[in-house]
Amino acid sequence: MSDVRVEHLTTSGVFSLDGGSWDVDNNVWLVGDDEEVVVIDAPHDADAIIEAVGDRDILAILCTHGxxxxxxxxxxxxxxxDAPILLHPDDRVLWxxxxxxxxxxxxxxDGETFEVAGTELTVIHTPGHAPGAVCLYAPGLGVLFSGDTLFQGGPGATGRSYSDFPTIVESIRSRLLSLPxxxxxxxGHGPATTIGAEEANVPEDA
Structure with missing residues (x-):
């Protein structure tokens, strides 16, 4: 039986877009065991992530968006x-x-799966916050890694370039709210939540 687990660290830095800059704290998620991990998002501080990974192999760096x-x-x-960086192609403009x-x-x-430590992560394309935004779903763990698509309190921000509010609402309603x-x-930022807790925070339409 694999001892797969989810590990969390927070890094701090600056988000810049459209000529503005904002201080932000970002969540980094590691999914794996004592031998191997995938890293979900790589913000601000590579050394802190390297320290958290230790001597394990990174199978991939999965970017929720660019x-x-x-x-x-x-x-x-x-x-x-020596780890591959993977990104949805629709977010190359941001990358x-x-x-x-x-x-x-x-x-x-969309629909691609990654196996790490005996558990599967499935890519769910959820445009709106960014054109190539994805979430990563681990049904065996009962966990969704939502990037900036869904937060405690509802949909992610859509007020800047390459984002669209009706699109993010459609992504959440059609792709995420059907999960258990x-x-x-x-x-990607802030505390965890659940799909059930957020259903009421997502508009019926936009």
């Missing part, structure tokens, strides 16, 4: 740990703002 505060440590982390001279190593596609209500939602 905003700088989710990918700005990805290249340093990937190069240091290129942070890493114009370095492509991701591969693409995330008890599914834990581990977010």
């Amino acid at each position: 905003h700088n505060d989710h990918v700005n440590a990805a290249v340093k982390l990937g190069d240091a740990m 290129d703002m942070t890493h114009p001279d370095r492509e991701p190593d591969g693409e995330l596609t 209500a008890e599914t834990v939602v581990n977010t």
Whole structure:
């Protein structure tokens, strides 16, 4: 029986877009066991993530979207740990703002699965906060990693370039609210929640 587990650390830095900058705290999620992990988002501080990983193999760095505060440590982390960086292709426009001279190593596609420590993560494309935003669902753990698509309190922000409120509402309603209500939602910023707790916080339409 695998001792797969979810580990959490928080890194701090700056989110920049549309000429503005904001201080932010980002969640980093590690899913794996004593031998191997996947890293979900690589913000701000590659060294802190490397320390959390230790001597384990990183199978992949899975980027929930391309905003700088989710990918700005990805290249340093990937190069240091010989780990591929994967991003949905629709978010290359955002990735290129942070890493114009370095492509991701591969693409995330809707429905794709990754196995780590005997558990599966499924990619769910949830555009709205960003065109290539994805969530990662681990049914065996009862956990969804939502990036900035769904937070405690409802949908992620859509007030900046490449985002759209009706699109994020449709993504959440059509792709996420059908998951079991008890599914834990581990977010890109702030506290965790559950699918059931957030259903009332998502508009019927937008």
